[in-house]
Amino acid sequence: MPEPSHSYDQDAEWFVVKEGENWREIRFHDYSAIYDVPGLYEQLFYETLRCDSPRFMSEFLDAELVKAGESGSGLRVFDLGAGNGIMGDELRRRGVEFVVGADILPAAEEAAARDRPGTYRAYHVLDMLNLTEDQRHMLDGYRFNALTCIAALGFGDIPPGCFRTAYNLLETDGWVALTIKEGFLAETDTSGFATMIRESLRDGTFEMLESRTYQHRLATNGDPLHYVGIIGRKRKDLP
Numbered sequence: 561m562p563e564p565s566h567s568y569d570q571d572a573e574w575f576v577v578k579e580g581e582n583w584r585e586i587r588f589h590d591y592s593a594i595y596d597v598p599g600l601y602e603q604l605f606y607e608t609l610r611c612d613s614p615r616f617m618s619e620f621l622d623a624e625l626v627k628a629g630e631s632g633s634g635l636r637v638f639d640l641g642a643g644n645g646i647m648g649d650e651l652r653r654r655g656v657e658f659v660v661g662a663d664i665l666p667a668a669e670e671a672a673a674r675d676r677p678g679t680y681r682a683y684h685v686l687d688m689l690n691l692t693e694d695q696r697h698m699l700d701g702y703r704f705n706a707l708t709c710i711a712a713l714g715f716g717d718i719p720p721g722c723f724r725t726a727y728n729l730l731e732t733d734g735w736v737a738l739t740i741k742e743g744f745l746a747e748t749d750t751s752g753f754a755t756m757i758r759e760s761l762r763d764g765t766f767e768m769l770e771s772r773t774y775q776h777r778l779a780t781n782g783d784p785l786h787y788v789g790i791i792g793r794k795r796k797d798l799p
Contacts, residue, residue, distance in 0.1 A: 564782050566781060573588040595644055613777075619654075631655065636704050637706040641712030649676050660702055660704070708737045710737070711739050720752040728797045730794045739787045745788060772788070774789055
């Protein structure tokens, strides 16, 4: 990875990997290239940079379910931006039996099937901004009552409109567990997430039960990257 003395924006971080006799540079957000190499995603983000979001958020959600007198076994979860299945695996470990994954990348579906077979009830490659009528009907048929979106919002990976579509698939009073970088909640945010979240709280579309700031992972220079984890309930559709 880059020398620790060099600092990069999160969406510009990179590393090099040796393949045979050749070295190849890969950007952190080039997920298809990373998923293609078995074990590379885990080695990079979890072993080297100590990513903790899936464990933290599954534990956080479980604690809020206990407070509400509910159980993970009753959830029908839509895991948006599921990648190679790490969040789905954490949910299953905590007793959630019904998890459906979705990602825009075919490489993510292939990696999840390779690395964590049987984790998901189903896994769909979808563009949530351009669903066909058949795809929307199929998703409606799952009757989701929980949505997870972990370390996937912002940076152009999952824009607000994509999250809105997934949110509106939830049944009323469904659970929402999401993480987002602190900067996307600031007054200066231009991504649209800060405005969407503020307005949804103000008009009662979304009820935030608890939020916690935590260390998502390390940057390539060793600095901590902090995200905000949010657990709440859907009360009505996002406009």
